[in-house]
Every structure is written in structure tokens, then in C-alpha cells.
Amino acid sequence: MLFGRKQKNPIKIADKGVVEWKYAACGYCSTGCSIEVGLNAEGKPVTSRGVADADVNRGKLCLKGIFEHELFTSAGRGTEPLMREQWHQDWQPATWDSALDKVHDEIVRIQAKYGRDSVAIISTGQMLTEEFYTLGKLTRGLIGTNNYDGNTTLCMASAVSGYKRSFGSDGPPGCYEDFEHTDCLFAWGSNLPEQHPIIYWRMKEAQEKRGFPLIVVDPRVTMLAQNAHIHLAITPGTDVVLMNAMMHVIFAEKLEDSSYIETNTNGIDMLRAEVAKYDPVTASKICGIDEDTIRVVARLYAKAGAAMAIWTMGINQSTHGSDGVVGINNLALITGNIGKPGGTSLSITGQCNAMGTREWSSCSGLPNYRALENPDHRAEIADFWGIDPEFFPKKRGMFQTDIYHAIESGQIKGLWLIATNPLSSLPNSARVRKAMESLEFCAVQDCYHDTESAQYAHVYLPAGTWAEKDGVMTNTERRISVVKPVTPPPGQAQPDLWIFNRMAERFNQSGKVNFPEKAADIFLEMGKLSVGRLADISGMNHELLEKQRGIQWPYTQEQVKNGEAPPKGGKRLYTVDGTFSYADGKAKLIPLPFIDNNEVPDEKFPIWLNTGRLIEHWHGRTKTGKIGNNNKYSPIPFIEINPDLAAELNIERGEYVRLVSRRSDAVVMAMPTQRVPKNMVFLPFHFHDCANRLTLGLLDPHSRQPAYKQSAVRIERIANQMAAAKLSMEMRKF
Numbered sequence: 191m192l193f194g195r196k197q198k199n200p201i202k203i204a205d206k207g208v209v210e211w212k213y214a215a216c217g218y219c220s221t222g223c224s225i226e227v228g229l230n231a232e233g234k235p236v237t238s239r240g241v242a243d244a245d246v247n248r249g250k251l252c253l254k255g256i257f258e259h260e261l262f263t264s265a266g267r268g269t270e271p272l273m274r275e276q277w278h279q280d281w282q283p284a285t286w287d288s289a290l291d292k293v294h295d296e297i298v299r300i301q302a303k304y305g306r307d308s309v310a311i312i313s314t315g316q317m318l319t320e321e322f323y324t325l326g327k328l329t330r331g332l333i334g335t336n337n338y339d340g341n342t343t344l345c346m347a348s349a350v351s352g353y354k355r356s357f358g359s360d361g362p363p364g365c366y367e368d369f370e371h372t373d374c375l376f377a378w379g380s381n382l383p384e385q386h387p388i389i390y391w392r393m394k395e396a397q398e399k400r401g402f403p404l405i406v407v408d409p410r411v412t413m414l415a416q417n418a419h420i421h422l423a424i425t426p427g428t429d430v431v432l433m434n435a436m437m438h439v440i441f442a443e444k445l446e447d448s449s450y451i452e453t454n455t456n457g458i459d460m461l462r463a464e465v466a467k468y469d470p471v472t473a474s475k476i477c478g479i480d481e482d483t484i485r486v487v488a489r490l491y492a493k494a495g496a497a498m499a500i501w502t503m504g505i506n507q508s509t510h511g512s513d514g515v516v517g518i519n520n521l522a523l524i525t526g527n528i529g530k531p532g533g534t535s536l537s538i539t540g541q542c543n544a545m546g547t548r549e550w551s552s553c554s555g556l557p558n559y560r561a562l563e564n565p566d567h568r569a570e571i572a573d574f575w576g577i578d579p580e581f582f583p584k585k586r587g588m589f590q591t592d593i594y595h596a597i598e599s600g601q602i603k604g605l606w607l608i609a610t611n612p613l614s615s616l617p618n619s620a621r622v623r624k625a626m627e628s629l630e631f632c633a634v635q636d637c638y639h640d641t642e643s644a645q646y647a648h649v650y651l652p653a654g655t656w657a658e659k660d661g662v663m664t665n666t667e668r669r670i671s672v673v674k675p676v677t678p679p680p681g682q683a684q685p686d687l688w689i690f691n692r693m694a695e696r697f698n699q700s701g702k703v704n705f706p707e708k709a710a711d712i713f714l715e716m717g718k719l720s721v722g723r724l725a726d727i728s729g730m731n732h733e734l735l736e737k738q739r740g741i742q743w744p745y746t747q748e749q750v751k752n753g754e755a756p757p758k759g760g761k762r763l764y765t766v767d768g769t770f771s772y773a774d775g776k777a778k779l780i781p782l783p784f785i786d787n788n789e790v791p792d793e794k795f796p797i798w799l800n801t802g803r804l805i806e807h808w809h810g811r812t813k814t815g816k817i818g819n820n821n822k823y824s825p826i827p828f829i830e831i832n833p834d835l836a837a838e839l840n841i842e843r844g845e846y847v848r849l850v851s852r853r854s855d856a857v858v859m860a861m862p863t864q865r866v867p868k869n870m871v872f873l874p875f876h877f878h879d880c881a882n883r884l885t886l887g888l889l890d891p892h893s894r895q896p897a898y899k900q901s902a903v904r905i906e907r908i909a910n911q912m913a914a915a916k917l918s919m920e921m922r923k924f
């Protein structure tokens with residue numbers, strides 16, 4: 191293919207010899223892009239491209255999707271099961287049978303000795319939905335521990351909790367197409383261009399066409415903030431105060447939608463009484479946004495024909511995470527901005543299938559948003575699976591963050607980690623490390639064997655990843671896309687579904703529970719369980735999902751039968767004449783008193799530590815750290831530091847510095863930039879044994895999600911730069 195002027199040094203793209211393209215949906219973020227992987231004549235995946243007729247990405251991919259096929263052969267992939275008696279011994283290769291037997295026997299032994307709940311299972315947002323459902327059936331239906339949760343507690347728990355509190359159920363009401371209808375967009379703590387590049391592109395295209403105002407709330411001048419009409423550089427952890435103040439202005443100026451409030455909500459009087467306390471002058475002293483700007487943005491939002499809010503971790507990862515989500519929902523409800531084109535409150539999800547785990551994993555309850563607390567739900571699922579309803583616990587067990595505290599206190603003795611790496615991702619890693627060391631038994635099931643958490647495992651189960659597997663994922667806008675195996679997992683590694691099914695055989699010797707082998711059949715089983723539920727997928731199947739390049743739920747058998755099914759599924763939930771999931775069909779307006787319980791900078795630790803992400807990397811870099819075209823952009827742990835602060839501390843660009851918090855320290859390179867204010871540093875959390883050595887991670891009372899973005903540190907200069915560089919090499923790992 192030729193680019194550029196014909197006469198002058200045309201660039202020639204190497205012909206990769208693709209003979210076949212295979213379809214998949216991207217396995218990194220929750221945007222849900224459709225990908226085709228190109229295979230050469232030997233059947234080797236050699237390139238990836240975006241699918242032009244896919245609604246989500248319309249042919250585009252970001253930096254991660256473009257190189258995703260390189261994962262299949264990247265360094266550190268697990269190719270055989272491994273075992274050892276003690277975590278500090280060398281690994282020994284094992285057969286699948288002996289490794290699976292060991293995991294089964296240890297779970298049974300520990301449960302017999304310490305009780306059913308003394309074994310914890312921690313899953314992820316990065317498997318396929320049929321895998322989540324199967325693991326849920328195995329855990330809830332046969333193993334029976336109630337301490338079963340996912341890494342979504344670190345990620346989407348506040349959104350889930352906030353949606354449940356406001357609307358009576360989880361389930362994001364909006365879709366990307368809302369960008370094409372909105373008259374005002376608020377983005378709370380979301381750096382869309384880096385973390386969801388293709389959603390950003392959809393938003394930007396719509397915004398350039400129609401010019402709606404974009405208001406970005408983020409203490410950093412992110413790439414999204416640079417594109418905003420108004421950037422609100424909020425004091426960390428105080429978004430709820432700004433939301434309350436905006437509602438104060440909306441009520442004071444009578445900008446609310448009284449008829450929507452009257453018809454669709456409960457609780458207006460209590461809400462009014464609470465926000466009356468948050469006049470813009472008082473609020474500005476707490477949240478750092480001046481009073482007039484608060485009034486301007488409140489008016490912009492309330493007067494817009496249709497106003498939309500999106501948010502991500504700047505809201506969820508806070509001690510007020512769940513309240514922040516409720517606050518965003520309150521704002522939408524009092525202005526009638528739910529369920530109409532361009533008027534919505536849309537949580538931007540994180541991991542590729544964080545939605546799938548919410549819908550089907552049974553982590554916090556039972557399949558398809560059913561609750562353990564509801565006797566009818568317990569009976570229904572027990573009957574469907576063929577087990578005794580009394581086997582189910584009557585309320586949900588611990589969240590992931592509380593599971594770690596229970597390991598520390600000796601309540602939990604055994605752990606099975608699946609597609610998550612807590613030693614890199616939980617706050618305060620010194621405590622996590624101690625907890626892992628104290629376990630009697632730990633199994634790690636991961637597509638890479640060289641993860642931080644695998645250091646403490648007794649059994650390692652090598653899994654396939656992404657398009658080595660078969661199944662579906664749900665994206666941010668409730669769109670289900672299918673992934674088909676492009677290539678088999680390396681060596682003896684097996685798809686997670688295969689591993690769960692083999693484990694199920696060991697717990698299901700009487701054969702009383704049915705575990706279908708094929709993802710497409712499991713999907714149909716899930717469809718049956720979904721009939722009449724909020725997330726009704728009964729009209730879908732794998733073939734249709736591939737043909738349509740994804741379908742949004744709800745998409746029901748009934749609609750298909752009556753010829754009324756929208757071709758790509760249901761765009762929105764709670765459409766204006768629809769009802770919410772509470773018994774009376776109304777949403778709740780919930781007052782949000784603000785209690786400032788964060789760790790805040792003081793004399794000893796005068797700088798805010800803000801942590802988050804970069805476009806080129808994925809979490810603990812087990813994947814992107816091995817892919818040259820991703821890793822080259824930032825191979826070294828670094829901080830964004832304001833140039834004035836750097837000058838004051840006599841720190842040069844590129845110099846290594848020591849960050850010290852009350853927990854521990856970390857050595858990072860200083861990169862001065864105006865992106866951060868003078869009293870804050872931003873540290874990407876992708877690097878080995880780095881950011882989470884420092885974080886405190888206080889927990890939200892409702893969602894138990896850690897406040898990763900609000901800790902306090904001091905910065906120390908390092909005299910011996912050579913030694914510091916060596917130390918930072920350690921943190922570079924991979």
C-alpha cells in the first residue's frame with residue numbers, strides 16, 4: 191500500500207501475507223471495539239484491524255487494539271500448570287489433573303477445617319461472560335463459599351452501588367449515541383481520550399458537529415480537560431460538594447423539572463433540605479471551584495434541552511464514590527435527564543467485560559442482577575441449577591477489599607485468584623504482601639506466569655486469554671459482542687471455561703448440576719434465565735451477535751417473535767415513560783451529607799498523590815509491558831509534577847526522586863508538566879511495585895471501593911542518581 195506523494199519516498203507498509211481475517215471484540219477496555227485479526231498462510235496471527243461496519247468503532251482501533259494480536263506469543267505466557275508445597279520454593283511442572291486435584295483438595299480441606307467461608311475466590315472483569323456464569327455456578331452452587339468477589343470492587347463497585355441506590359438496580363441507562371443528541375456534557379473524573387480512546391472519538395465527532403458545551407471535572411488538566419469549554423480543577427475527593435451546590439443553584443433558580451420529579455421520583459423534600467446547606471459560597475471553600483462558576487455550570491446543565499453526564503474512576507475511587515454516583519443520578523433526575531436521547535447518566539466502565547461480570551458472575555448475588563437477599567431469587571436459581579436453595583447464603587459475602595482484611599485477621603485461609611493481580615492493584619501493597627504470605631493455600635489462574643501475585647501461589651493454572659477463547663463480553667453501553675478463538679492458547683494453557691468445567695467435575699461427582707461445555711450453549715442457558723429480567727438477552731445467540739457486530743440488551747425472545755426487535759438491541763433503559771426497578775417504579779432522590787474523611791496533605795506529607803492510567807499501558811502491564819509498541823512510550827515509572835514545585839525542590843526533568851507516604855516509598859522519574867497543580871503529583875499505577883506501595887486506599891462505606899486517588903506524600907531528592915536508576919529498573923520489570 192502506498193502513502194504520501196507518489197514521486198517522493200513513498201512509505202511502504204510491509205505486506206504481512208494475510209490470507210484470512212477472524213472476528214473478535216477487543217479484550218482491553220470496555221469500549222467494545224470490533225477487531226479482525228489477520229492470519230498468514232501458516233495460520234499465525236500477524237496483524238489486527240478495526241471492523242468498518244461495527245457500530246462502536248466504525249473501523250477504528252486505539253494503540254492497544256492495534257497490537258493486541260502480539261499477546262498470543264508475548265513473553266511470560268504460562269504454558270504448563272505449576273505446583274509447589276510452599277510459596278517460596280521453586281515451581282515444579284505438573285499435569286492438569288494433579289494441579290486441578292490439588293486445588294480441589296485444598297479447598298475441601300480448608301473448608302472442612304475452618305468453615306465454608308474460609309476459602310475466598312476473587313475473579314475479574316476480564317473474562318468472557320459464559321466463563322463468569324460457569325464460575326458463579328461452580329462457586330455458588332457447589333463450592334459454597336460466600337466470600338466470592340471480583341476486582342470490580344476496585345473499579346465499578348461505586349457505580350453499581352450508586353445505580354442500585356438511585357434506580358433500584360444496576361444497569362447503565364445510556365449509550366454512545368447519546369453524544370449525538372446531547373446539548374450539554376459533564377465528564378466527572380474521566381480521562382476519555384487516554385482510557386477510552388474510541389468512545390472519545392465518538393464524543394468528539396458529535397461535539398464538533400453540534401458544538402455542545404463540555405464541562406470536565408478533574409484536578410488534572412487531562413487531554414479531555416484541554417478540549418473542554420470549562421475545566422473545573424476540583425479539590426480531590428470533593429465532587430459531592432460540587433454536585434450538592436449545583437443542585438442548590440438549580441432549586442434556588444427553579445430550573446428543576448417538577449413534573450418529571452413528581453411522576454418518577456421519591457425523596458425530593460429530603461434532598462432539597464440537604465442541598466439547602468450547600469450554597470455556592472460555602473461549597474466553593476471546600477471543593478475549590480469559585481461560586482460564580484458553580485452557578486454557570488449548574489445553569490448550563492439544567493437549561494440544556496438534554497444533558498448528559500459520564501464518569502469514571504475520579505468518582506468511583508473515592509471514599510464518596512457511591513455518593514458521587516448518586517449525586518450524578520440526583521442531578522439527572524431533578525432535571526428529567528434519564529432515558530431520553532442525549533439525557534442520561536452513563537457510567538463509563540473500565541475492563542472489557544466488567545459489565546458481564548456485573549450481570550452474570552454471581553459475585554455479589556445471583557445471575558442477572560438477582561439478589562441472595564431475595565428468597566424468590568434464591569429459589570428460582572436453585573431450581574434452575576438443580577440444587578437445594580438452602581445451600582445459598584442469605585446475604586452477600588465480603589467484598590474483595592474486605593476479603594484481604596479477613597486474610598490478615600486469619601478468617602480466610604485459602605484463595606483462588608482468577609485473572610486479577612491484587613499484589614499490583616490493591617492499595618498499600620506491603621499489607622497485601624503480608625496477607626498473601628500468610629495463606630495456607632493460594633491458586634493463581636492467569637494467562638501470564640510471571641505476575642506479582644503468582645509469587646505467593648502454591649498452584650499456577652495457565653489460562654488462555656482474549657481471542658484464544660470463545661464467548662461474549664458486554665461493553666459500557668450494554669452491547670454484547672462475541673469473541674471467537676483466533677488461535678489456541680500456548681502450550682498446555684487452556685481457556686478459563688475449560689478450567690472451570692474440569693474443576694466443576696471434581697466438585698460435582700454426583701453429576702447433579704449441569705455444566706455445558708460449549709460457550710454458545712451456555713449463552714442459550716443464560717438467555718433462558720434472563721427472560722423478563724432487566725438484562726433480557728433471550729433473543730440473542732452467538733451467530734446473531736457476530737453478524738450484527740454486537741447487540742445491546744435488552745433484546746428479548748418476545749420482541750423477536752413479534753418482529754419488534756430493534757436490529758441492534760435496546761439503546762436506552764428507563765425511557766421517559768418507563769419505570770425504575772424499585773417496587774413502586776420510581777427512582778430515589780437521596781440526600782448526600784459530605785464528611786471529609788480523606789487523607790489530606792499536611793506538613794509532613796504536603797503533596798496530593800493522584801494515581802491513574804496512561805493510554806499505552808494496561809494496569810499491571812502483564813500485557814502491554816511485553817508489547818514493544820506499547821511499552822516504548824513509558825517504560826519507566828514516572829510522576830507528573832508541576833514545574834514550579836520541581837523548581838522549588840530543585841528537581842530537574844528526568845531526575846529520579848523518592849516519593850514517601852505513611853505506608854512506604856517508591857523511586858520514580860520526575861517529568862515536570864503543567865498538567866498537575868503545584869500541590870499534586872500524578873503517578874500512573876502501571877509499574878511493578880510502585881504506586882500501590884504508597885496508596886492508603888480508604889474504603890467507600892457503600893461499595894468498599896478504595897480511594898486510590900487521594901493519598902498524601904512528600905518528595906525527597908536522591909543524591910545517588912545511579913543507584914536510583916538501578917532501583918527504578920527493578921520497578922520496570924518486563
Ligand SMILES: Nc1nc2c(c(=O)[nH]1)N[C@H]1C(S)=C(S)[C@@H](COP(=O)(O)OP(=O)(O)OC[C@H]3O[C@@H](n4cnc5c(=O)[nH]c(N)nc54)[C@H](O)[C@@H]3O)O[C@H]1N2
Pocket residue numbers: 219220345378379380381382384385386407408409410412424425426427428429502503504505508539540541800801802803804805806807808809899
Ligand atoms: N490505556 C488504558 N485504558 C484503560 C485502562 C488502562 O489501564 N489503560 N483501564 C481501564 C479501566 S479498568 C478503567 S476503570 C478505566 C479508568 O478510566 P479513567 O477513570 O478515565 O482513568 P484514571 O486515570 O484512573 O482516572 C481518571 C481521572 O480521575 C481524575 N481524578 C483524580 N481524583 C479526582 C477527584 O477527586 N475528582 C475528579 N472528578 N477526578 C479525579 C484523575 O486526575 C484522572 O485524570 O480505564 C479503562 N481503560
Ligand SMILES: Nc1nc2c(c(=O)[nH]1)N[C@H]1C(S)=C(S)[C@@H](COP(=O)(O)OP(=O)(O)OC[C@H]3O[C@@H](n4cnc5c(=O)[nH]c(N)nc54)[C@H](O)[C@@H]3O)O[C@H]1N2
Pocket residue numbers: 314316317341344345346503507540541608609610611612614615616617635636637638641653654655656686801802803808809810811812813875881882885898
Ligand atoms: N493506585 C491505583 N490502583 C488501582 C487503580 C488506580 O487507578 N490506581 N485502579 C484499579 C482498577 S479500576 C482496576 S480495574 C484494577 C485492576 O487490577 P487487576 O485486575 O489486578 O489488573 P490487571 O493487571 O489487569 O490484572 C489482570 C490479570 O489477569 C490476567 N489475565 C488477562 N486476561 C486473562 C484471561 O483471559 N484469563 C486469565 N485467567 N487471566 C487473564 C492478566 O495477565 C493479569 O495478571 O486496579 C485497581 N488498582
Ligand code: SF4
Pocket residue numbers: 216217218219220221222223247250251252253254255256386387388389
Ligand atoms: S478503545 Fe478500548 S476496546 Fe477499543 S481498541 Fe482501544 S482498548 Fe480496545
Ligand SMILES: [Mo]
Pocket residue numbers: 344345346540541
Ligand atoms: Mo477498572
